[in-house]
Amino acid sequence: MRGGPRFLAAREAVSLIRPGDTVAIGGSGGGLLEPDLLLRTLGEAYGQGAGPGGLTLVHTTGIGDREGGGMDHLARPGLARRIIAGNWGMAPEMSRMVTDNQFEAYNFPQGVMSQLFREIAGGRPGLVTHVGLGTFCDPRLEGGRLNDITTQDLVEVITLGGREWLFYPAFGLDVCLIRGTAADENGNLSLDEEGANLEMLSIAQATRNSGGLVIAQVKRVAAAGSIPPRSVAVPGICVDVVVVNPAQRQLVTHDYNPAFSGQHKQALSHLEPFPLDQRKVVARRAVAEIRDDDVVNLGVGIADGVASVAAEEGWSDLFALTIEQGLVGGVPARGVIFGVATNPTAILDQPYQFDFYDGGGLDITFLGFAQIDGLGNVNVSKFDQRVVGTGGFVNISQNASTVVFCGTFTAGGLHAVPHDGRLDLTTEGKHRKFVDKVEQVTFSAEQARLRGQKVLYVTERAVFQLGERGLVLTEVAPGIDVQTDVLDRIPGPIEVATPLAEMDAALFTDAPLGTAWRPAHNQGHPA
Known part of the structure; x- marks a missing residue:
């Protein structure tokens, strides 16, 4: 032996x-x-x-x-x-x-x-x-x-x-x-x-x-x-x-939180609140794409704010949130400890989670982006002389029925203030995320069209969909000039939907979104 x-x-x-x-x-x-x-x-x-x-x-x-x-x-x-x-x-x-x-x-x-x-x-x-x-x-x-x-x-x-x-x-x-x-x-x-x-x-x-x-x-x-x-x-x-190692910590931020390991249930009312800012606007608009009983994946970055918004609104039990590290249910953590969840329902070995994802088990996913080009390709892995890597992004974006990319329109100093039902763009970001050609193809728009996926790109000021030839502008925030603040900041022409919808004013207030935004079968987001 x-x-x-x-x-x-x-x-x-x-x-x-x-x-x-x-x-x-x-x-x-x-x-x-x-x-x-x-x-x-x-x-x-x-x-x-x-x-x-x-x-x-x-x-x-x-x-x-x-x-x-x-x-x-x-x-x-x-x-x-x-x-x-x-x-x-x-x-x-x-x-x-x-x-x-x-x-x-x-x-x-x-x-x-x-x-x-x-x-x-x-x-x-x-x-x-x-x-x-x-x-x-x-x-x-x-x-x-x-x-x-x-x-x-x-x-x-x-x-x-x-x-x-x-x-x-x-x-x-x-x-x-x-x-x-x-x-x-x-x-x-x-x-x-x-x-x-x-x-x-x-x-x-x-x-x-x-x-x-x-x-x-x-x-x-x-x-x-x-x-x-x-x-x-x-x-x-x-x-x-x-x-x-007796000094081993559960995470860099926690010696031990039993709500992460499933040994204790934490009251969601005690989770850190998500302040109303440009990032929360993105997460709020993204939530509208979820339907009752959807199996949902959340990526790191702005996309992980979807869980916080759902918890605030009391919607966390209407659909199943998952993350690629093997967590099913609960509220995924945000920031550097993305990969754990408060009150998970199940903790699986990661390879089996990806088996489920790769086979088409996800109804919808929310992922970040660093670059988007006019064709609808997305880069998150290598840009601006930085190597970040794909993580689970390729598995998830390639196999979910609906893909919602979430991010601010620009980066590096962007200050867009939501208040009173509108968005005030006070300072534009120095770095453009909408580019002529992505530096690396982490998500292929051509492959997505072949697969018949529904693809959205949600920002604080505008929403786009993937069309037959590339990006289609479908919504713009109240208070934003379509030409100056959106189209002029995208290299090359893109299609604009007719009519062009206005993002709901409720997204830009401190008040709860309410029942009009509650996930439901066959319900679209409020017009």
Whole structure:
């Protein structure tokens, strides 16, 4: 019978990583299931000349806090030779190193990354999926490559059953760094106090079956057999080393909030209020597209304000909110800890959430945008010399029945004040989001038309739909000049609907939206 794991100090554990190893890292933004002590120790050891270099690092989504944590602990020249990631936005120093060509860098969709671990675990050749077709992940565009020194194609176009697919090949894993709440003496891991499961099990299985080393960080050690079987998220047969970090926090913002882990229900009346500003206007208008019983996904950014508006209005139980980290139900958190939810109904392993998304389970999604062009293409992944990455955006935007892109019309100093039923544009943003051509295609308008998706683009001053030839302006805010404040700020001509509707004045007041905006079957937004 296989013996139990070794219990080591963090420095001893990271010393087991060899130069040139391929290392999978679990976790998500804001410290969610992040093996923070292991990452910090690995970075420090390398900086002191005692850690391995030339590593290939693999992670599913953004890991960090945008302030030097997470993957930025490893942002040291020479530590990484190649990084394959689902998102880069939480680690700005790593992102800068990508643009400086300090290592090879790839960005694949978050769902692809999470599902690929299962393919590796099962000894299969890789992941075959439609996700990424027509986007920058397609090798006929960029193949997910992010800088000049990244030249090898890791994605292939194949044909099966007379249909095109993308093939993301599997690769071996030498080490993984994962996290749990507790480990018993036999190495069984629980996630009882965590706000998600992510793909801890899939990563551990993939590493174990690759002949690699599974290193788990936990908050505490339990007696052998004391963790109930249904609470074991990763069995001890998949765990080689356990590192205990008693100071482990649930998130960078919370030592522990039981409403995030499903062990306590919080009164929604005590959630932080969403002040009336230009961002709330966007979220309010977006809510109008939801119908009773819809299965909804929320993206990070302005889009996550949809949950706050729904909670304020008392509509949270009229539809099912989900987020890609595996949360179903509840009210998703906003900001750096996006990835957890208050009062979730279910906490699933992330790969299974993406199975549901990829197969068409979403009725509607609300996502952000950095750039939109006249054709209706959207970029969120690489712009203005910044590498942010796609996260779950490609999976979600490509497969939801209705897609609502949410964002301010411009960025960088925009000040648009909603009051008394109108919008006063006092200061225009310095950065235009509506561009002649997106720098990277994260969402393909052409593919969306082929799929028959309904696509809207909601801003604080105007609403657009995707038409047969590109953007169609359908609504404008009261107080906004259509020509000066909208059309003149979009490169090239776009279609304007006749008649052009005015956004409802209720969006621009402090009063509740009321029953006219309540989600309902076959109900459109108020005229």
